[in-house]
Amino acid sequence: MEKHYAVIGDPIEHSLSPWMHNAGYSASGVDAEYHRFCVKPSQLAEAVEGLCALGYSGWNVTIPHKEHIIPLLDILTPEARRAGAVNTVKIQEGKRIGHNTDGAGFVRSVEGDLQGFKGKNAVLLGAGGASKGIALALAERGMKVHILNRTLEKAEELVQAVERAGGTATSGEFASGDWLTEVDLLVQTTSVGLHDEPYPFSLEGISSGTLVVDIIVTPRETAFLKDAKKQGCRTQDGLDMLLYQGVLAWEFWLGGQAPVEEMRQALKKQLFQRMFYEG
Ligand SMILES: NC(=O)c1ccc[n+]([C@@H]2O[C@H](COP(=O)([O-])OP(=O)(O)OC[C@H]3O[C@@H](n4cnc5c(N)ncnc54)[C@H](OP(=O)(O)O)[C@@H]3O)[C@@H](O)[C@H]2O)c1
Structure with missing residues:
Protein backbone atom coordinates (compact mmCIF):
# COMPACT_ATOMS: atom_id res chain seq x y z
CA MET A 1 0.00 0.00 0.00
CA GLU A 2 1.31 3.40 -0.92
CA LYS A 3 -0.66 5.43 1.64
CA HIS A 4 -2.16 4.76 5.04
CA TYR A 5 -4.94 6.64 6.83
CA ALA A 6 -6.82 5.96 10.06
CA VAL A 7 -9.31 7.16 12.64
CA ILE A 8 -8.34 7.45 16.29
CA GLY A 9 -10.77 7.70 19.22
CA ASP A 10 -12.02 5.95 22.33
CA PRO A 11 -14.32 4.05 21.92
CA ILE A 12 -13.77 3.36 18.22
CA GLU A 13 -15.43 -0.01 17.48
CA HIS A 14 -18.60 1.73 16.26
CA SER A 15 -16.75 3.84 13.65
CA LEU A 16 -17.99 3.37 10.07
CA SER A 17 -15.16 5.47 8.59
CA PRO A 18 -12.94 2.52 7.49
CA TRP A 19 -15.74 1.13 5.27
CA MET A 20 -16.54 4.53 3.80
CA HIS A 21 -12.92 5.48 3.03
CA ASN A 22 -11.77 2.06 1.83
CA ALA A 23 -14.75 1.92 -0.56
CA GLY A 24 -13.72 5.37 -1.81
CA TYR A 25 -10.12 4.23 -2.47
CA SER A 26 -11.30 1.12 -4.34
CA ALA A 27 -13.75 3.10 -6.47
CA SER A 28 -11.09 5.68 -7.44
CA GLY A 29 -8.16 3.30 -7.84
CA VAL A 30 -6.25 5.01 -4.99
CA ASP A 31 -3.54 2.74 -3.53
CA ALA A 32 -4.38 3.36 0.13
CA GLU A 33 -5.79 1.67 3.20
CA TYR A 34 -7.73 3.11 6.17
CA HIS A 35 -7.60 1.63 9.69
CA ARG A 36 -9.17 2.40 13.05
CA PHE A 37 -7.29 2.56 16.36
CA CYS A 38 -8.57 2.83 19.91
CA VAL A 39 -6.37 5.45 21.59
CA LYS A 40 -6.80 6.16 25.30
CA PRO A 41 -6.58 9.85 26.30
CA SER A 42 -3.34 9.21 28.25
CA GLN A 43 -1.72 7.74 25.10
CA LEU A 44 -2.69 10.40 22.57
CA ALA A 45 0.78 11.97 22.27
CA GLU A 46 2.44 8.56 21.82
CA ALA A 47 -0.18 7.53 19.26
CA VAL A 48 0.42 10.70 17.20
CA GLU A 49 4.21 10.08 17.27
CA GLY A 50 3.58 6.45 16.30
CA LEU A 51 1.35 7.32 13.34
CA CYS A 52 3.99 9.78 12.09
CA ALA A 53 6.82 7.25 12.58
CA LEU A 54 4.84 4.61 10.70
CA GLY A 55 4.44 6.94 7.72
CA TYR A 56 0.69 7.58 7.93
CA SER A 57 -0.35 10.30 5.46
CA GLY A 58 -3.21 11.48 7.68
CA TRP A 59 -5.92 10.46 10.09
CA ASN A 60 -9.33 11.38 11.44
CA VAL A 61 -9.83 12.27 15.07
CA THR A 62 -12.96 11.56 17.05
CA ILE A 63 -14.20 11.73 20.66
CA PRO A 64 -12.48 12.40 23.06
CA HIS A 65 -9.41 13.77 21.23
CA LYS A 66 -10.73 16.54 18.95
CA GLU A 67 -9.52 19.36 21.23
CA HIS A 68 -6.63 17.67 23.04
CA ILE A 69 -4.79 16.90 19.80
CA ILE A 70 -4.34 20.60 18.97
CA PRO A 71 -1.09 21.20 20.95
CA LEU A 72 0.43 18.15 19.20
CA LEU A 73 0.00 19.70 15.72
CA ASP A 74 2.13 22.23 13.76
CA ILE A 75 -0.50 24.16 11.77
CA LEU A 76 -4.28 24.64 12.04
CA THR A 77 -6.51 25.54 9.09
CA PRO A 78 -8.95 28.46 9.64
CA GLU A 79 -11.81 25.93 10.00
CA ALA A 80 -10.01 24.10 12.82
CA ARG A 81 -8.98 27.35 14.52
CA ARG A 82 -12.55 28.69 14.45
CA ALA A 83 -14.05 25.45 15.78
CA GLY A 84 -11.29 24.97 18.37
CA ALA A 85 -11.39 21.30 17.38
CA VAL A 86 -9.71 19.01 14.82
CA ASN A 87 -11.31 16.01 13.12
CA THR A 88 -8.77 15.57 10.30
CA VAL A 89 -4.95 15.63 10.30
CA LYS A 90 -2.79 15.68 7.16
CA ILE A 91 0.97 15.14 7.10
CA GLN A 92 2.50 17.43 4.51
CA GLU A 93 6.26 17.90 4.09
CA GLY A 94 6.67 16.52 7.61
CA LYS A 95 4.23 19.04 9.15
CA ARG A 96 1.07 17.98 11.00
CA ILE A 97 -1.84 20.04 9.68
CA GLY A 98 -5.07 20.05 11.72
CA HIS A 99 -8.35 20.66 9.88
CA ASN A 100 -12.07 20.41 10.69
CA THR A 101 -14.62 19.10 8.17
CA ASP A 102 -17.57 18.62 10.58
CA GLY A 103 -19.28 21.98 10.01
CA ALA A 104 -18.67 22.13 6.25
CA GLY A 105 -19.73 18.47 6.01
CA PHE A 106 -23.04 19.35 7.63
CA VAL A 107 -23.47 22.32 5.27
CA ARG A 108 -22.84 20.08 2.23
CA SER A 109 -25.43 17.63 3.54
CA VAL A 110 -28.26 20.23 3.65
CA GLU A 111 -27.39 22.72 0.89
CA GLY A 112 -29.33 20.87 -1.83
CA ASP A 113 -32.50 20.90 0.25
CA LEU A 114 -32.20 24.40 1.75
CA GLN A 115 -31.41 26.29 -1.48
CA GLY A 116 -29.42 29.12 0.09
CA PHE A 117 -28.46 30.07 3.64
CA LYS A 118 -28.24 33.86 3.82
CA GLY A 119 -30.81 35.51 6.12
CA LYS A 120 -32.56 32.21 6.92
CA ASN A 121 -33.26 30.93 10.44
CA ALA A 122 -31.61 27.87 11.93
CA VAL A 123 -32.44 26.41 15.34
CA LEU A 124 -29.93 24.04 16.93
CA LEU A 125 -30.98 21.82 19.83
CA GLY A 126 -27.85 21.16 21.89
CA ALA A 127 -24.60 23.07 22.43
CA GLY A 128 -21.95 20.34 22.47
CA GLY A 129 -19.03 19.74 20.11
CA ALA A 130 -21.15 18.81 17.09
CA SER A 131 -23.45 21.79 17.57
CA LYS A 132 -20.45 24.16 17.72
CA GLY A 133 -19.10 23.05 14.32
CA ILE A 134 -22.57 23.30 12.75
CA ALA A 135 -23.41 26.68 14.35
CA LEU A 136 -20.16 28.27 13.15
CA ALA A 137 -20.51 26.89 9.61
CA LEU A 138 -24.16 28.01 9.26
CA ALA A 139 -23.46 31.47 10.73
CA GLU A 140 -20.49 31.88 8.40
CA ARG A 141 -22.89 31.37 5.48
CA GLY A 142 -25.20 34.11 6.78
CA MET A 143 -27.83 32.10 8.69
CA LYS A 144 -29.26 33.46 11.94
CA VAL A 145 -28.64 30.74 14.51
CA HIS A 146 -30.77 30.15 17.62
CA ILE A 147 -29.20 27.71 20.09
CA LEU A 148 -31.30 25.87 22.70
CA ASN A 149 -29.63 23.73 25.32
CA ARG A 150 -30.44 21.98 28.60
CA THR A 151 -27.56 23.87 30.22
CA LEU A 152 -28.24 27.48 29.22
CA GLU A 153 -24.67 28.68 30.03
CA LYS A 154 -23.25 26.38 27.37
CA ALA A 155 -25.66 27.77 24.76
CA GLU A 156 -24.61 31.29 25.80
CA GLU A 157 -20.92 30.39 25.43
CA LEU A 158 -21.62 29.07 21.94
CA VAL A 159 -23.48 32.27 21.03
CA GLN A 160 -20.36 34.23 22.05
CA ALA A 161 -18.16 31.96 19.89
CA VAL A 162 -20.44 32.56 16.87
CA GLU A 163 -20.41 36.31 17.50
CA ARG A 164 -16.60 36.36 17.83
CA ALA A 165 -16.48 34.69 14.40
CA GLY A 166 -18.66 37.50 12.99
CA GLY A 167 -22.00 35.64 12.94
CA THR A 168 -25.43 36.26 14.46
CA ALA A 169 -26.76 33.97 17.20
CA THR A 170 -29.14 33.89 20.17
CA SER A 171 -29.73 31.35 22.92
CA GLY A 172 -32.78 30.02 24.72
CA GLU A 173 -34.29 27.31 26.83
CA PHE A 174 -34.56 23.74 25.71
CA ALA A 175 -38.34 23.46 25.24
CA SER A 176 -41.23 23.90 22.78
CA GLY A 177 -42.22 27.46 22.02
CA ASP A 178 -43.02 30.17 19.50
CA TRP A 179 -39.62 29.74 17.86
CA LEU A 180 -41.05 26.65 16.11
CA THR A 181 -43.09 28.68 13.63
CA GLU A 182 -40.36 30.54 11.73
CA VAL A 183 -37.61 28.01 11.29
CA ASP A 184 -36.03 27.12 7.94
CA LEU A 185 -33.69 24.51 9.41
CA LEU A 186 -34.03 22.66 12.73
CA VAL A 187 -31.09 20.50 13.81
CA GLN A 188 -31.18 18.03 16.70
CA THR A 189 -27.57 17.71 17.93
CA THR A 190 -28.04 16.33 21.47
CA SER A 191 -27.44 12.68 22.30
CA VAL A 192 -31.14 12.22 23.19
CA GLY A 193 -32.47 9.45 20.93
CA LEU A 194 -29.26 7.41 20.68
CA HIS A 195 -30.97 4.65 22.67
CA ASP A 196 -34.41 5.12 21.15
CA GLU A 197 -35.63 7.19 24.12
CA PRO A 198 -38.47 9.67 23.45
CA TYR A 199 -37.65 13.31 22.80
CA PRO A 200 -38.60 15.54 25.76
CA PHE A 201 -40.77 18.00 23.80
CA SER A 202 -43.21 18.00 20.90
CA LEU A 203 -42.80 19.67 17.51
CA GLU A 204 -46.50 20.47 17.26
CA GLY A 205 -46.98 23.80 15.47
CA ILE A 206 -43.75 23.66 13.46
CA SER A 207 -44.01 24.99 9.91
CA SER A 208 -44.17 22.16 7.39
CA GLY A 209 -41.62 24.03 5.25
CA THR A 210 -38.90 23.37 7.86
CA LEU A 211 -36.08 20.98 7.02
CA VAL A 212 -35.58 18.89 10.17
CA VAL A 213 -32.28 17.06 10.72
CA ASP A 214 -31.27 14.69 13.50
CA ILE A 215 -27.51 14.14 13.35
CA ILE A 216 -27.74 10.80 15.20
CA VAL A 217 -26.71 8.03 12.77
CA THR A 218 -28.24 5.01 14.55
CA PRO A 219 -31.12 4.57 14.96
CA ARG A 220 -31.72 5.96 11.43
CA GLU A 221 -35.17 7.29 12.41
CA THR A 222 -35.23 8.72 15.95
CA ALA A 223 -38.44 9.60 17.84
CA PHE A 224 -37.59 13.24 17.00
CA LEU A 225 -37.56 12.56 13.24
CA LYS A 226 -40.76 10.50 13.49
CA ASP A 227 -42.44 13.48 15.20
CA ALA A 228 -41.14 15.87 12.49
CA LYS A 229 -42.50 13.59 9.74
CA LYS A 230 -45.87 13.51 11.49
CA GLN A 231 -45.92 17.35 11.33
CA GLY A 232 -45.35 17.15 7.55
CA CYS A 233 -41.70 18.36 7.58
CA ARG A 234 -38.90 17.18 5.29
CA THR A 235 -36.42 15.16 7.35
CA GLN A 236 -32.80 14.02 7.15
CA ASP A 237 -30.93 11.59 9.42
CA GLY A 238 -27.25 11.77 10.45
CA LEU A 239 -25.84 9.63 7.66
CA ASP A 240 -25.24 12.49 5.21
CA MET A 241 -23.34 14.60 7.77
CA LEU A 242 -21.09 11.61 8.47
CA LEU A 243 -20.69 11.01 4.74
CA TYR A 244 -19.76 14.58 3.83
CA GLN A 245 -17.31 15.13 6.70
CA GLY A 246 -15.59 12.01 5.31
CA VAL A 247 -15.83 13.21 1.71
CA LEU A 248 -14.22 16.54 2.67
CA ALA A 249 -11.47 14.75 4.65
CA TRP A 250 -10.82 12.50 1.62
CA GLU A 251 -10.53 15.58 -0.64
CA PHE A 252 -8.29 17.41 1.89
CA TRP A 253 -5.91 14.44 1.88
CA LEU A 254 -5.97 13.40 -1.77
CA GLN A 265 -23.39 2.96 -0.40
CA ALA A 266 -20.55 1.56 1.76
CA LEU A 267 -21.94 3.38 4.81
CA LYS A 268 -25.49 2.17 4.15
CA LYS A 269 -24.34 -1.41 3.61
CA GLN A 270 -22.34 -1.44 6.84
CA LEU A 271 -25.23 0.08 8.82
CA PHE A 272 -27.63 -2.49 7.37
CA GLN A 273 -25.29 -5.36 8.28
CA ARG A 274 -24.92 -4.08 11.83
CA MET A 275 -28.69 -3.76 12.25
CA PHE A 276 -29.15 -7.27 10.85
CA TYR A 277 -26.49 -8.96 13.00
CA GLU A 278 -26.86 -6.89 16.17
CA GLY A 279 -30.69 -6.71 16.11
N1 LIG B 1 -23.76 12.44 12.02
C1 LIG B 1 -22.55 12.79 12.38
O1 LIG B 1 -21.60 12.83 11.56
C2 LIG B 1 -22.27 13.18 13.82
C3 LIG B 1 -21.08 13.86 14.14
C4 LIG B 1 -20.84 14.22 15.48
C5 LIG B 1 -21.77 13.88 16.47
N2 LIG B 1 -22.90 13.20 16.13
C6 LIG B 1 -23.91 12.87 17.17
O2 LIG B 1 -24.28 14.07 17.82
C7 LIG B 1 -24.59 13.84 19.19
C8 LIG B 1 -23.85 14.83 20.09
O3 LIG B 1 -22.46 14.70 19.92
P1 LIG B 1 -21.46 15.77 20.56
O4 LIG B 1 -20.10 15.36 20.16
O5 LIG B 1 -21.91 17.16 20.30
O6 LIG B 1 -21.67 15.46 22.14
P2 LIG B 1 -21.38 16.43 23.39
O7 LIG B 1 -20.34 17.43 23.07
O8 LIG B 1 -21.21 15.51 24.54
O9 LIG B 1 -22.77 17.25 23.60
C9 LIG B 1 -23.94 16.58 24.02
C10 LIG B 1 -25.15 17.53 23.94
O10 LIG B 1 -26.32 16.75 24.25
C11 LIG B 1 -27.02 17.39 25.34
N3 LIG B 1 -27.67 16.36 26.14
C12 LIG B 1 -27.15 15.17 26.55
N4 LIG B 1 -28.08 14.48 27.24
C13 LIG B 1 -29.20 15.26 27.29
C14 LIG B 1 -30.51 15.09 27.86
N5 LIG B 1 -30.84 14.00 28.53
N6 LIG B 1 -31.42 16.07 27.68
C15 LIG B 1 -31.09 17.18 26.98
N7 LIG B 1 -29.88 17.41 26.43
C16 LIG B 1 -28.95 16.45 26.57
C17 LIG B 1 -25.93 18.13 26.10
O11 LIG B 1 -26.54 19.14 26.88
P3 LIG B 1 -25.81 19.75 28.20
O12 LIG B 1 -24.87 20.80 27.70
O13 LIG B 1 -26.93 20.29 29.00
O14 LIG B 1 -25.11 18.60 28.88
C18 LIG B 1 -25.10 18.69 24.93
O15 LIG B 1 -25.75 19.80 24.36
C19 LIG B 1 -24.24 12.37 19.47
O16 LIG B 1 -25.44 11.64 19.37
C20 LIG B 1 -23.34 12.00 18.31
O17 LIG B 1 -23.46 10.63 17.98
C21 LIG B 1 -23.17 12.85 14.82
Whole structure:
Protein backbone atom coordinates (compact mmCIF):
# COMPACT_ATOMS: atom_id res chain seq x y z
CA MET A 1 0.00 0.00 0.00
CA GLU A 2 1.31 3.40 -0.92
CA LYS A 3 -0.66 5.43 1.64
CA HIS A 4 -2.16 4.76 5.04
CA TYR A 5 -4.94 6.64 6.83
CA ALA A 6 -6.82 5.96 10.06
CA VAL A 7 -9.31 7.16 12.64
CA ILE A 8 -8.34 7.45 16.29
CA GLY A 9 -10.77 7.70 19.22
CA ASP A 10 -12.02 5.95 22.33
CA PRO A 11 -14.32 4.05 21.92
CA ILE A 12 -13.77 3.36 18.22
CA GLU A 13 -15.43 -0.01 17.48
CA HIS A 14 -18.60 1.73 16.26
CA SER A 15 -16.75 3.84 13.65
CA LEU A 16 -17.99 3.37 10.07
CA SER A 17 -15.16 5.47 8.59
CA PRO A 18 -12.94 2.52 7.49
CA TRP A 19 -15.74 1.13 5.27
CA MET A 20 -16.54 4.53 3.80
CA HIS A 21 -12.92 5.48 3.03
CA ASN A 22 -11.77 2.06 1.83
CA ALA A 23 -14.75 1.92 -0.56
CA GLY A 24 -13.72 5.37 -1.81
CA TYR A 25 -10.12 4.23 -2.47
CA SER A 26 -11.30 1.12 -4.34
CA ALA A 27 -13.75 3.10 -6.47
CA SER A 28 -11.09 5.68 -7.44
CA GLY A 29 -8.16 3.30 -7.84
CA VAL A 30 -6.25 5.01 -4.99
CA ASP A 31 -3.54 2.74 -3.53
CA ALA A 32 -4.38 3.36 0.13
CA GLU A 33 -5.79 1.67 3.20
CA TYR A 34 -7.73 3.11 6.17
CA HIS A 35 -7.60 1.63 9.69
CA ARG A 36 -9.17 2.40 13.05
CA PHE A 37 -7.29 2.56 16.36
CA CYS A 38 -8.57 2.83 19.91
CA VAL A 39 -6.37 5.45 21.59
CA LYS A 40 -6.80 6.16 25.30
CA PRO A 41 -6.58 9.85 26.30
CA SER A 42 -3.34 9.21 28.25
CA GLN A 43 -1.72 7.74 25.10
CA LEU A 44 -2.69 10.40 22.57
CA ALA A 45 0.78 11.97 22.27
CA GLU A 46 2.44 8.56 21.82
CA ALA A 47 -0.18 7.53 19.26
CA VAL A 48 0.42 10.70 17.20
CA GLU A 49 4.21 10.08 17.27
CA GLY A 50 3.58 6.45 16.30
CA LEU A 51 1.35 7.32 13.34
CA CYS A 52 3.99 9.78 12.09
CA ALA A 53 6.82 7.25 12.58
CA LEU A 54 4.84 4.61 10.70
CA GLY A 55 4.44 6.94 7.72
CA TYR A 56 0.69 7.58 7.93
CA SER A 57 -0.35 10.30 5.46
CA GLY A 58 -3.21 11.48 7.68
CA TRP A 59 -5.92 10.46 10.09
CA ASN A 60 -9.33 11.38 11.44
CA VAL A 61 -9.83 12.27 15.07
CA THR A 62 -12.96 11.56 17.05
CA ILE A 63 -14.20 11.73 20.66
CA PRO A 64 -12.48 12.40 23.06
CA HIS A 65 -9.41 13.77 21.23
CA LYS A 66 -10.73 16.54 18.95
CA GLU A 67 -9.52 19.36 21.23
CA HIS A 68 -6.63 17.67 23.04
CA ILE A 69 -4.79 16.90 19.80
CA ILE A 70 -4.34 20.60 18.97
CA PRO A 71 -1.09 21.20 20.95
CA LEU A 72 0.43 18.15 19.20
CA LEU A 73 0.00 19.70 15.72
CA ASP A 74 2.13 22.23 13.76
CA ILE A 75 -0.50 24.16 11.77
CA LEU A 76 -4.28 24.64 12.04
CA THR A 77 -6.51 25.54 9.09
CA PRO A 78 -8.95 28.46 9.64
CA GLU A 79 -11.81 25.93 10.00
CA ALA A 80 -10.01 24.10 12.82
CA ARG A 81 -8.98 27.35 14.52
CA ARG A 82 -12.55 28.69 14.45
CA ALA A 83 -14.05 25.45 15.78
CA GLY A 84 -11.29 24.97 18.37
CA ALA A 85 -11.39 21.30 17.38
CA VAL A 86 -9.71 19.01 14.82
CA ASN A 87 -11.31 16.01 13.12
CA THR A 88 -8.77 15.57 10.30
CA VAL A 89 -4.95 15.63 10.30
CA LYS A 90 -2.79 15.68 7.16
CA ILE A 91 0.97 15.14 7.10
CA GLN A 92 2.50 17.43 4.51
CA GLU A 93 6.26 17.90 4.09
CA GLY A 94 6.67 16.52 7.61
CA LYS A 95 4.23 19.04 9.15
CA ARG A 96 1.07 17.98 11.00
CA ILE A 97 -1.84 20.04 9.68
CA GLY A 98 -5.07 20.05 11.72
CA HIS A 99 -8.35 20.66 9.88
CA ASN A 100 -12.07 20.41 10.69
CA THR A 101 -14.62 19.10 8.17
CA ASP A 102 -17.57 18.62 10.58
CA GLY A 103 -19.28 21.98 10.01
CA ALA A 104 -18.67 22.13 6.25
CA GLY A 105 -19.73 18.47 6.01
CA PHE A 106 -23.04 19.35 7.63
CA VAL A 107 -23.47 22.32 5.27
CA ARG A 108 -22.84 20.08 2.23
CA SER A 109 -25.43 17.63 3.54
CA VAL A 110 -28.26 20.23 3.65
CA GLU A 111 -27.39 22.72 0.89
CA GLY A 112 -29.33 20.87 -1.83
CA ASP A 113 -32.50 20.90 0.25
CA LEU A 114 -32.20 24.40 1.75
CA GLN A 115 -31.41 26.29 -1.48
CA GLY A 116 -29.42 29.12 0.09
CA PHE A 117 -28.46 30.07 3.64
CA LYS A 118 -28.24 33.86 3.82
CA GLY A 119 -30.81 35.51 6.12
CA LYS A 120 -32.56 32.21 6.92
CA ASN A 121 -33.26 30.93 10.44
CA ALA A 122 -31.61 27.87 11.93
CA VAL A 123 -32.44 26.41 15.34
CA LEU A 124 -29.93 24.04 16.93
CA LEU A 125 -30.98 21.82 19.83
CA GLY A 126 -27.85 21.16 21.89
CA ALA A 127 -24.60 23.07 22.43
CA GLY A 128 -21.95 20.34 22.47
CA GLY A 129 -19.03 19.74 20.11
CA ALA A 130 -21.15 18.81 17.09
CA SER A 131 -23.45 21.79 17.57
CA LYS A 132 -20.45 24.16 17.72
CA GLY A 133 -19.10 23.05 14.32
CA ILE A 134 -22.57 23.30 12.75
CA ALA A 135 -23.41 26.68 14.35
CA LEU A 136 -20.16 28.27 13.15
CA ALA A 137 -20.51 26.89 9.61
CA LEU A 138 -24.16 28.01 9.26
CA ALA A 139 -23.46 31.47 10.73
CA GLU A 140 -20.49 31.88 8.40
CA ARG A 141 -22.89 31.37 5.48
CA GLY A 142 -25.20 34.11 6.78
CA MET A 143 -27.83 32.10 8.69
CA LYS A 144 -29.26 33.46 11.94
CA VAL A 145 -28.64 30.74 14.51
CA HIS A 146 -30.77 30.15 17.62
CA ILE A 147 -29.20 27.71 20.09
CA LEU A 148 -31.30 25.87 22.70
CA ASN A 149 -29.63 23.73 25.32
CA ARG A 150 -30.44 21.98 28.60
CA THR A 151 -27.56 23.87 30.22
CA LEU A 152 -28.24 27.48 29.22
CA GLU A 153 -24.67 28.68 30.03
CA LYS A 154 -23.25 26.38 27.37
CA ALA A 155 -25.66 27.77 24.76
CA GLU A 156 -24.61 31.29 25.80
CA GLU A 157 -20.92 30.39 25.43
CA LEU A 158 -21.62 29.07 21.94
CA VAL A 159 -23.48 32.27 21.03
CA GLN A 160 -20.36 34.23 22.05
CA ALA A 161 -18.16 31.96 19.89
CA VAL A 162 -20.44 32.56 16.87
CA GLU A 163 -20.41 36.31 17.50
CA ARG A 164 -16.60 36.36 17.83
CA ALA A 165 -16.48 34.69 14.40
CA GLY A 166 -18.66 37.50 12.99
CA GLY A 167 -22.00 35.64 12.94
CA THR A 168 -25.43 36.26 14.46
CA ALA A 169 -26.76 33.97 17.20
CA THR A 170 -29.14 33.89 20.17
CA SER A 171 -29.73 31.35 22.92
CA GLY A 172 -32.78 30.02 24.72
CA GLU A 173 -34.29 27.31 26.83
CA PHE A 174 -34.56 23.74 25.71
CA ALA A 175 -38.34 23.46 25.24
CA SER A 176 -41.23 23.90 22.78
CA GLY A 177 -42.22 27.46 22.02
CA ASP A 178 -43.02 30.17 19.50
CA TRP A 179 -39.62 29.74 17.86
CA LEU A 180 -41.05 26.65 16.11
CA THR A 181 -43.09 28.68 13.63
CA GLU A 182 -40.36 30.54 11.73
CA VAL A 183 -37.61 28.01 11.29
CA ASP A 184 -36.03 27.12 7.94
CA LEU A 185 -33.69 24.51 9.41
CA LEU A 186 -34.03 22.66 12.73
CA VAL A 187 -31.09 20.50 13.81
CA GLN A 188 -31.18 18.03 16.70
CA THR A 189 -27.57 17.71 17.93
CA THR A 190 -28.04 16.33 21.47
CA SER A 191 -27.44 12.68 22.30
CA VAL A 192 -31.14 12.22 23.19
CA GLY A 193 -32.47 9.45 20.93
CA LEU A 194 -29.26 7.41 20.68
CA HIS A 195 -30.97 4.65 22.67
CA ASP A 196 -34.41 5.12 21.15
CA GLU A 197 -35.63 7.19 24.12
CA PRO A 198 -38.47 9.67 23.45
CA TYR A 199 -37.65 13.31 22.80
CA PRO A 200 -38.60 15.54 25.76
CA PHE A 201 -40.77 18.00 23.80
CA SER A 202 -43.21 18.00 20.90
CA LEU A 203 -42.80 19.67 17.51
CA GLU A 204 -46.50 20.47 17.26
CA GLY A 205 -46.98 23.80 15.47
CA ILE A 206 -43.75 23.66 13.46
CA SER A 207 -44.01 24.99 9.91
CA SER A 208 -44.17 22.16 7.39
CA GLY A 209 -41.62 24.03 5.25
CA THR A 210 -38.90 23.37 7.86
CA LEU A 211 -36.08 20.98 7.02
CA VAL A 212 -35.58 18.89 10.17
CA VAL A 213 -32.28 17.06 10.72
CA ASP A 214 -31.27 14.69 13.50
CA ILE A 215 -27.51 14.14 13.35
CA ILE A 216 -27.74 10.80 15.20
CA VAL A 217 -26.71 8.03 12.77
CA THR A 218 -28.24 5.01 14.55
CA PRO A 219 -31.12 4.57 14.96
CA ARG A 220 -31.72 5.96 11.43
CA GLU A 221 -35.17 7.29 12.41
CA THR A 222 -35.23 8.72 15.95
CA ALA A 223 -38.44 9.60 17.84
CA PHE A 224 -37.59 13.24 17.00
CA LEU A 225 -37.56 12.56 13.24
CA LYS A 226 -40.76 10.50 13.49
CA ASP A 227 -42.44 13.48 15.20
CA ALA A 228 -41.14 15.87 12.49
CA LYS A 229 -42.50 13.59 9.74
CA LYS A 230 -45.87 13.51 11.49
CA GLN A 231 -45.92 17.35 11.33
CA GLY A 232 -45.35 17.15 7.55
CA CYS A 233 -41.70 18.36 7.58
CA ARG A 234 -38.90 17.18 5.29
CA THR A 235 -36.42 15.16 7.35
CA GLN A 236 -32.80 14.02 7.15
CA ASP A 237 -30.93 11.59 9.42
CA GLY A 238 -27.25 11.77 10.45
CA LEU A 239 -25.84 9.63 7.66
CA ASP A 240 -25.24 12.49 5.21
CA MET A 241 -23.34 14.60 7.77
CA LEU A 242 -21.09 11.61 8.47
CA LEU A 243 -20.69 11.01 4.74
CA TYR A 244 -19.76 14.58 3.83
CA GLN A 245 -17.31 15.13 6.70
CA GLY A 246 -15.59 12.01 5.31
CA VAL A 247 -15.83 13.21 1.71
CA LEU A 248 -14.22 16.54 2.67
CA ALA A 249 -11.47 14.75 4.65
CA TRP A 250 -10.82 12.50 1.62
CA GLU A 251 -10.53 15.58 -0.64
CA PHE A 252 -8.29 17.41 1.89
CA TRP A 253 -5.91 14.44 1.88
CA LEU A 254 -5.97 13.40 -1.77
CA GLY A 255 -7.28 16.39 -3.76
CA GLY A 256 -9.84 16.01 -6.57
CA GLN A 257 -13.37 14.77 -5.98
CA ALA A 258 -14.21 11.89 -3.70
CA PRO A 259 -16.51 9.16 -5.07
CA VAL A 260 -19.53 10.24 -2.99
CA GLU A 261 -22.03 7.62 -4.15
CA GLU A 262 -19.68 4.68 -3.53
CA MET A 263 -18.85 6.05 -0.07
CA ARG A 264 -22.57 6.51 0.70
CA GLN A 265 -23.39 2.96 -0.40
CA ALA A 266 -20.55 1.56 1.76
CA LEU A 267 -21.94 3.38 4.81
CA LYS A 268 -25.49 2.17 4.15
CA LYS A 269 -24.34 -1.41 3.61
CA GLN A 270 -22.34 -1.44 6.84
CA LEU A 271 -25.23 0.08 8.82
CA PHE A 272 -27.63 -2.49 7.37
CA GLN A 273 -25.29 -5.36 8.28
CA ARG A 274 -24.92 -4.08 11.83
CA MET A 275 -28.69 -3.76 12.25
CA PHE A 276 -29.15 -7.27 10.85
CA TYR A 277 -26.49 -8.96 13.00
CA GLU A 278 -26.86 -6.89 16.17
CA GLY A 279 -30.69 -6.71 16.11
N1 LIG B 1 -23.76 12.44 12.02
C1 LIG B 1 -22.55 12.79 12.38
O1 LIG B 1 -21.60 12.83 11.56
C2 LIG B 1 -22.27 13.18 13.82
C3 LIG B 1 -21.08 13.86 14.14
C4 LIG B 1 -20.84 14.22 15.48
C5 LIG B 1 -21.77 13.88 16.47
N2 LIG B 1 -22.90 13.20 16.13
C6 LIG B 1 -23.91 12.87 17.17
O2 LIG B 1 -24.28 14.07 17.82
C7 LIG B 1 -24.59 13.84 19.19
C8 LIG B 1 -23.85 14.83 20.09
O3 LIG B 1 -22.46 14.70 19.92
P1 LIG B 1 -21.46 15.77 20.56
O4 LIG B 1 -20.10 15.36 20.16
O5 LIG B 1 -21.91 17.16 20.30
O6 LIG B 1 -21.67 15.46 22.14
P2 LIG B 1 -21.38 16.43 23.39
O7 LIG B 1 -20.34 17.43 23.07
O8 LIG B 1 -21.21 15.51 24.54
O9 LIG B 1 -22.77 17.25 23.60
C9 LIG B 1 -23.94 16.58 24.02
C10 LIG B 1 -25.15 17.53 23.94
O10 LIG B 1 -26.32 16.75 24.25
C11 LIG B 1 -27.02 17.39 25.34
N3 LIG B 1 -27.67 16.36 26.14
C12 LIG B 1 -27.15 15.17 26.55
N4 LIG B 1 -28.08 14.48 27.24
C13 LIG B 1 -29.20 15.26 27.29
C14 LIG B 1 -30.51 15.09 27.86
N5 LIG B 1 -30.84 14.00 28.53
N6 LIG B 1 -31.42 16.07 27.68
C15 LIG B 1 -31.09 17.18 26.98
N7 LIG B 1 -29.88 17.41 26.43
C16 LIG B 1 -28.95 16.45 26.57
C17 LIG B 1 -25.93 18.13 26.10
O11 LIG B 1 -26.54 19.14 26.88
P3 LIG B 1 -25.81 19.75 28.20
O12 LIG B 1 -24.87 20.80 27.70
O13 LIG B 1 -26.93 20.29 29.00
O14 LIG B 1 -25.11 18.60 28.88
C18 LIG B 1 -25.10 18.69 24.93
O15 LIG B 1 -25.75 19.80 24.36
C19 LIG B 1 -24.24 12.37 19.47
O16 LIG B 1 -25.44 11.64 19.37
C20 LIG B 1 -23.34 12.00 18.31
O17 LIG B 1 -23.46 10.63 17.98
C21 LIG B 1 -23.17 12.85 14.82
